[in-house]
Amino acid sequence: MENAAGPRDRTRGMVAVLALAGIVAAAMQTLVIPFLGLFPQLLHTTPANASWLVTATVLTAAVVTPVSGRLGDLYGKRRMMLICSGPLFAGSVICALANSLPPMLVGRALQGVGTSLIPLGMSLLRDVLPPERLGSAVALISSSLGIGTALGLPIAATVAEHADRHVLFWGAAAMNAVVAALIWLKIPVTPGRPEGRFDHVGAIGLSAALVCLLLGVSKGADWGWGSGVTLGLLGAAAVLLFAWGRWELRTTDPLVDLRVAAGRTVLLTNGVSLAIGFAMYAQGLIVPQLLQLPRETGYGLGQSMLHMGLWMAPAGLMMMLFSPLGARLSAARGPKTTLVTGSLVIALAYGSSTVLLGSPWTLVIVTCVCNIGVALAYGAIPALIMGAVPRTETASANGFNTLMRSVGSSVSSAVVGVVLAQLSTDFGGRHIPSEGGFRTGMLIGCGVALLAAAVAATIPSARPRKAPATPVDQAATPSPAPAR
Structure with a gap:
């Protein structure tokens, strides 16, 4: 029994390490948001310039993710994960030491490299896990993108309330160092394809x-x-x-094999990923503002920054709890069914917001239901992608898919920002989003989620393959290596 349990315990530890790496890397995206109002004074700059501290991370993540995915396919996923963890740690240290905008921008750009850990981790699992365990593990790693984003906000808000930004980034550096060490010790070496060209x-x-x-x-x-x-x-x-x-x-030897990407399953799944990225990010822009606006507005809930972060925290936990449920649903009904279901759950959350915007508790319900849908969708998406691409293209395809989610989030930020700016009202001499603006933004999120469900319903259903694995595939799937 001990011999049978040993490899399983090692792979469980490996999945836990990859999930932690994804959560920590994703948390870097929202780490600075509670400080954005303070950065102009802290860094002696303007609010417009301070906003680049968010943009720099998004840009770097978008550029590096597909590139690192391809390099992972060529030279090994574990090697690329270790390489990407270096800039993530260095960026955190630079931000902890910085007292002006230029070094902070450099540090934030380097932190964006860490997003690559998520698609690389998902792809590595295909090489080392047996098929019966792959679905649930990939669902958890995929959901770590949303879990980390959701948890980064309350953690940063707590630090902003009781300490300063230096503490926040030193803590991030420590966590990133732990992640790099765990990857080195617990993640097995996976084969690359060095005969290919970058x-x-x-x-x-x-x-x-x-x-x-x-x-x-x-x-x-x-x-x-x-x-x-x-x-x-x-x-x-x-x-x-x-x-x-x-x-x-x-x-x-393309960076992204567009012939594979143009296949119906991959193309439609990437389209749904863009829509899900939009829908996930919209509520993350709207709900914190509603929570923090003064009660005197008639619709604001008057919460402090710390309380806002705490009210948002349960949504991230929902993703962690429900990603295994999505994996079981995919195993029973197929990932297409899970993706459609997740999209409809997101639409339900946004639709329910029409009557659930009156208190912090009801907003928690909206965000939790929304993130349950995101957990289901994010768990199904990589299963669809990996089921439709060759093993040698796994990391590249997952990296490109992660890019689509990021593009969706960026488009969501722009669209919701325009809506809230146009539908604004005067309060105490300053313009703030009106209640109608918030409701319109939530309805847009509902519409996008319904569109995602409609597109997901047209994805071809996977057919089980009866042919045995090829010698190439067998050689590319080693037994789980012992922990180092």
């Missing part, structure tokens, strides 16, 4: 296109949607993406 031209082209696209989307409200800079960036992104696509179709 597509440098494709990497540069996609990076340039993403920077233009995400800068235009995330900064359009500040610069003006009709300004020359915004339109120029969006136009450049369109041209670069077209040129990049032509290059990827012609090169022999």
Whole structure:
């Protein structure tokens, strides 16, 4: 019995390490949000410049994630996870030491590299876990993106209330050091495909296109949607993406195999991922503002920053609790069913907000139900992707899918920001979002979630393969290595 249990215990520990790595990396996205109002004074800069501390992380994550995924396929996922954990640690230390904007921007950009740990971890599991355990493990790692994002906010809010930002980033550095050590000790070496070549031209082209696209989307409200800079960036992104696509179709070792990505399952799943990323982020923008606005507005709930973070915390825990349920549903009914169900649950959460915006407790219900849906969807998405791509393309395909979620979040920030800015009201001499603006934003989230469910319903159902695994696949699936 001990011999039978040993490998299982080791793989459980490995899954726990990968989940922790994903949660810590994702938490870096929301770590600075409670401090955004304080950074202009702390860093001697303007509010517009301080907002780059969020944008820098998003841009780096978008650029690095598909590149690191491809490198993981070529040279090994564990190796790339260790490489990505280095900038994550260094960025936290730089932020802890910084007292001005430029080094903080450098540190925040380096922290964005950590997002790559999530798709790399999911892909590594395909190499080392037996099929019967793969679904639940991948669901947990995939959900870590939402868990970390949700938990980062209350943790940072607590620190902001009782300490200062230096404590926050030193704590982040310590956690990142622990994660790197655990990856080194507990994660087995996985084979790469060193005979393949890395597509440098494709990497540069996609990076340039993403920077233009995400800068235009995330900064359009500040610069003006009709300004020359915004339109120029969006136009450049369109041209670069077209040129990049032509290059990827012609090169022999593309960064992203667009022929595989254009397959119906992968294409539709990536489209749903973009919509789910939008829907998840919308409530994360609206609910904290509703909680913190003064009660005198008639719809604000007058909570402090700390209490706001605590009210938001249960939503992240829901993702952790319900990701195994999504895996069981996928095993019984298929990941397509789970994805449709998750999308409908998100739509239900947003729809219920029309009558549940009156108290902190009812808002907790909205955010918890929404994140239950996200947990179901996020667990099903990588299962659909990995079931439709070759083993040698797993990390690259998961990295590109994670990118789609990030693009959805960026578009959500822009759209909801415009809605709240346009539907505003005057309160004490300053413009704040009106109750109608919040309700409109929630209804948009509902509509996007319903669209995601409709698209997910058209994904082809997977057919079980009766053919035995090929020698290549057998060689690429080693037995779980003993812990180091």
